Amino acid sequence: MTANPPSAELATPDPLLSVRDLSVRFDTAEGPVHAVDGVSFDLKAGEILGLVGESGCGKSTLARAILRLVEPRAGSISLAGSDITHLSRRQLRGVRRQVQMVFQDPYSSLAPRWTVAELLTEPLVIHGVGDRAERRRHVGDLLDKVGLPADAAQRYPHEFSGGQRQRLGIARALALDPRLVVLDEPVSALDVSVQAQILNLLVELQRQSDIAFLFISHDLSVVEYLSDRVAVMYLGQIVEIADRDSLWRHPSHPYTRALLQAIPGNPPPSADDALKIEGDLPSPIAPPPGCRFHTRCPYAEQRCRIDNPALRTVAPGHQAACHLMRLS
Amino acid sequence: MAFPDSLILSADGTGSHPRFALLRRLLRRPSALCGLVLMAAILAMAVLAHPLYPDDPLDMVAAPFLHPGTDAAFPLGSDMLGRDLAAGIFHGARISLLIGVVAALVSLVIGIGIGALSGYYGGRIDAGLMRLTELFQTIPPFLFSLAIVAILQPSIATITGAIGITAWPGLARLVRAEVLKLRHSELVEASISLGASDARIILLHILPNVLAPIVVSASILVASAILSESSLAFLGLGDPNVVSWGGMVGAGREVIRTDWYVATIPGIAILAAVLALNLLGDGLNDALNRKGQRR
Ligand SMILES: Nc1ncnc2c1ncn2[C@@H]1O[C@H](COP(=O)(O)OP(=O)(O)O)[C@@H](O)[C@H]1O
Ligand code: SF4
Ligand SMILES: [Mg+2]
Numbered sequence: 332m333t334a335n336p337p338s339a340e341l342a343t344p345d346p347l348l349s350v351r352d353l354s355v356r357f358d359t360a361e362g363p364v365h366a367v368d369g370v371s372f373d374l375k376a377g378e379i380l381g382l383v384g385e386s387g388c389g390k391s392t393l394a395r396a397i398l399r400l401v402e403p404r405a406g407s408i409s410l411a412g413s414d415i416t417h418l419s420r421r422q423l424r425g426v427r428r429q430v431q432m433v434f435q436d437p438y439s440s441l442a443p444r445w446t447v448a449e450l451l452t453e454p455l456v457i458h459g460v461g462d463r464a465e466r467r468r469h470v471g472d473l474l475d476k477v478g479l480p481a482d483a484a485q486r487y488p489h490e491f492s493g494g495q496r497q498r499l500g501i502a503r504a505l506a507l508d509p510r511l512v513v514l515d516e517p518v519s520a521l522d523v524s525v526q527a528q529i530l531n532l533l534v535e536l537q538r539q540s541d542i543a544f545l546f547i548s549h550d551l552s553v554v555e556y557l558s559d560r561v562a563v564m565y566l567g568q569i570v571e572i573a574d575r576d577s578l579w580r581h582p583s584h585p586y587t588r589a590l591l592q593a594i595p596g597n598p599p600p601s602a603d604d605a606l607k608i609e610g611d612l613p614s615p616i617a618p619p620p621g622c623r624f625h626t627r628c629p630y631a632e633q634r635c636r637i638d639n640p641a642l643r644t645v646a647p648g649h650q651a652a653c654h655l656m657r658l659s
Numbered sequence: 660m661a662f663p664d665s666l667i668l669s670a671d672g673t674g675s676h677p678r679f680a681l682l683r684r685l686l687r688r689p690s691a692l693c694g695l696v697l698m699a700a701i702l703a704m705a706v707l708a709h710p711l712y713p714d715d716p717l718d719m720v721a722a723p724f725l726h727p728g729t730d731a732a733f734p735l736g737s738d739m740l741g742r743d744l745a746a747g748i749f750h751g752a753r754i755s756l757l758i759g760v761v762a763a764l765v766s767l768v769i770g771i772g773i774g775a776l777s778g779y780y781g782g783r784i785d786a787g788l789m790r791l792t793e794l795f796q797t798i799p800p801f802l803f804s805l806a807i808v809a810i811l812q813p814s815i816a817t818i819t820g821a822i823g824i825t826a827w828p829g830l831a832r833l834v835r836a837e838v839l840k841l842r843h844s845e846l847v848e849a850s851i852s853l854g855a856s857d858a859r860i861i862l863l864h865i866l867p868n869v870l871a872p873i874v875v876s877a878s879i880l881v882a883s884a885i886l887s888e889s890s891l892a893f894l895g896l897g898d899p900n901v902v903s904w905g906g907m908v909g910a911g912r913e914v915i916r917t918d919w920y921v922a923t924i925p926g927i928a929i930l931a932a933v934l935a936l937n938l939l940g941d942g943l944n945d946a947l948n949r950k951g952q953r954r
Binding site for chain 2 (some may be wrong): 393398400420423424425427428430431432437439440441442444453454457458503507602
């Protein structure tokens with residue numbers, strides 16, 4: 332009997348989503364906005380990657396670039412090993428079955444004059460899935476999956492509360508059984524108590540299948556709650572990416588540490604470590620040279636103003652971009 | 660009310676069926692109601708023209724210059740050739756409405772098509788289509804249609820076409836602006852990420868949300884088409900085989916000092932139709948915009 336050594340391919344399967352050096356620039360009257368600037372990360376099948384950062388740091392733009400809703404200026408996006416960066420709109424339509432999106436404001440992404448049944452069957456109609464009876468049954472299944480009553484099917488989006496509407500948005504994103512769902516601030520517009528319900532729903536849905544989530548929020552405590560891995564974004568760049576626990580216990584980037592300390596009931600380990608980020612996010616039109624965080628970083632020194640630190644591995648599966656990184 | 664109870668909504672129109680809410684809001688506005696009643700009357704005249712006046716309204720059937728009210732058989736009197744003015748008004752309603760509605764439809768199709776493509780695709784398509792629109796806008800639409808009709812010979816088809824093909828640029832710009840607003844909305848991005856085709860997105864997700872300004876423009880387009888047709892006929896560029904309100908005014912113009920009613924009666928008909936459609940357009944604008952705010 333020949334023991335099969337684990338092949339290299341099996342050991343490191345292609346990530347579901349692979350983003351490399353992705354940049355998105357908007358040309359505006361004030362000048363080019365470097366909304367996303369050289370972002371790279373991988374997302375494995377069945378994984379929840381949290382993406383966190385202040386409002387305006389480029390999270391939505393990154394999400395929209397992954398869905399090819401905005402054209403990247405440079406870099407590549409691969410889905411299950413195949414490059415989708417340059418597919419035409421027509422070619423993309425097949426790919427779209429596998430990647431779906433949930434928006435922050437479910438009301439503005441759900442056609443107001445359509446019934447829930449019409450909204451939830453639309454993805455099936457577009458991709459020619461099932462006949463009428465099958466589609467109707469599918470609507471029932473989807474409503475059940477996201478915890479809405481079956482009689483919701485005949486109602487209109489405005490008849491639902493914010494949390495219920497977000498359940499509708501999630502149900503529609505799940506209609507085609509995608510492999511990846513990008514959720515852009517799906518709970519940011521909701522009351523805290525409702526946020527928890529939606530987060531629990533997402534955790535449960537993810538446990539039932541091997542679906543992967545890219546979960547975006549400006550709130551680290553929300554991201555921390557459900558993510559396997561967390562990426563921290565600052566001014567268009569990822570400054571730290573790590574497994575959730577590793578990030579929580581050993582945050583390496585001063586910005587991550589400040590975000591963690593800003594979570595209520597999460598005091599700094601010692602007074603020396605107390606960190607507070609002051610001032611506004613600099614403009615992405617003229618980002619600071621060197622480390623983009625140096626204008627707000629209490630540890631900034633001369634080289635920070637000249638050299639932009641690259642992401643370096645601090646621990647297995649843990650990378651951060653800071654010149655003064657404390658290796659743990 | 661004539662609606663089944665289940666479709667009647669709460670007083671502020673926030674019930675579950677938006678279409679009926681709109682009608683109710685419209686009917687609650689006195690000016691819109693006025694427009695609706697006037698329009699219904701003109702429509703009734705058009706429908707009743709043949710049953711009531713089966714003969715050609717251009718026939719001479721009475722003594723000339725019969726003043727209104729002097730002969731019960733000819734309630735609106737007769738003109739200088741002894742043609743029945745009432746028959747002319749009724750048949751004229753048919754022609755005015757026909758040309759008005761069809762010309763407006765032509766403008767709507769062109770205007771919505773160009774506006775939607777321009778706003779949705781942007782870039783070079785937008786630049787090209789907007790150049791075309793500007794070209795059309797440099798010539799006053801009425802003079803443009805006048806020239807077309809004069810060259811092609813007046814007939815119902817050429818008049819309708821000439822009015823329809825010159826009246827769309829304003830609508831195209833309006834639709835383009837509205838589509839542009841929606842182009843990068845979450846509604847459209849959600850559809851794109853579902854994999855919907857461009858046609859599906861434009862027809863099912865964008866245009867229904869632009870319906871309010873389109874409906875309002877449509878009523879104004881019909882009104883201005885009726886006015887243009889009347890003006891063409893007044894200038895002698897009407898279809899010679901059919902009676903037209905504008906043509907009747909034109910004919911009565913020469914005798915306005917002695918027999919004022921010959922020009923005035925069809926003039927009032929034109930005024931009523933144009934006023935009715937403008938009132939309706941205004942009412943729709945108010946009713947639809949309130950709904951827009953709720954969104
Ligand atoms: N369509 C656009 N045109 C110009 N600038 C944009 C556009 N979309 C986003 N931006 C700019 O890009 C930056 C990142 O925005 P966004 O991705 O929405 O950030 P976030 O989702 O993290 O709040 C912001 O400065 C924003 O103003
Ligand atoms: S590189 Fe310098 S400025 Fe940037 S985070 Fe590290 S210490 Fe602060
Ligand atoms: Mg955002």
